[in-house]
Amino acid sequence: MPRRSAGLLIFRYSEGEPEILLVHPGGPFWARKDEGAWSVPKGMVEEGEDELAAAIRETAEEIGETVEGPFQWLGEYRQPGGKKVLVWSVEANPPIDQSRIVSNMFSLEWPPHSGRLQQFPEVDRIAWFRLDQARQKILKGQAPILDDFSGRRNRSA
Known part of the structure; x- marks a missing residue:
């Protein structure tokens, strides 16, 4: 069974436009990487753990704040290495x-x-990051997350 991660696409509005919160991974491998290195906050789902609860927990572990809903399901995204990432959006x-x-x-x-x-x-x-900036910063395998968020936002406008 492929590994599963769960995460949150956190957004806010600035001057009427959405901005996306992205995280930059720590450690020496990522130290000098910027474009194509950022991610939505996410992490591994433990055996038997509720996926949304995992997304909230992992986000808190990565940024030091617990984000509260309402949460909207965005989708499941297969990463280049085979891992599946389950993502919810939240303002x-x-x-x-x-x-x-x-x-x-x-x-x-x-x-x-x-x-x-x-x-x-x-x-x-x-x-x-504004959506156009986030598209440059985010890992290639996570770009569809931004596309789905943007598409859902455009349909509801």
Whole structure:
């Protein structure tokens, strides 16, 4: 069975246009990567865990804030590596302050083969992006999430 992650596409309105909250992964591999490196906040669904509950939990672990609904189902997205990501959209109310990020940490042997274990944040920064900017920043495999959000928004306008 493919691995499953669950996440939230968090948005707010600025001057009448939606902005999307994306997270930048921490650690040395991602340190110098920007375009095509950002993600919606997401993480693994534990065995038997409700997927929406996992999305809320993982988001809180990555940004340090618990986001409250109402949540709208966006879809299930297959990533290039085979993992499935289940995503809900939610308007941040009140908006999330990107300067107050508090993320979980993970351990990694760094530099490779050094025998030294170092701690890195799961997410090293978060930022709000207009949809056109978010399309440049987000991981290629997650671009359909933005398309579905944009399409749903246009149908309801």
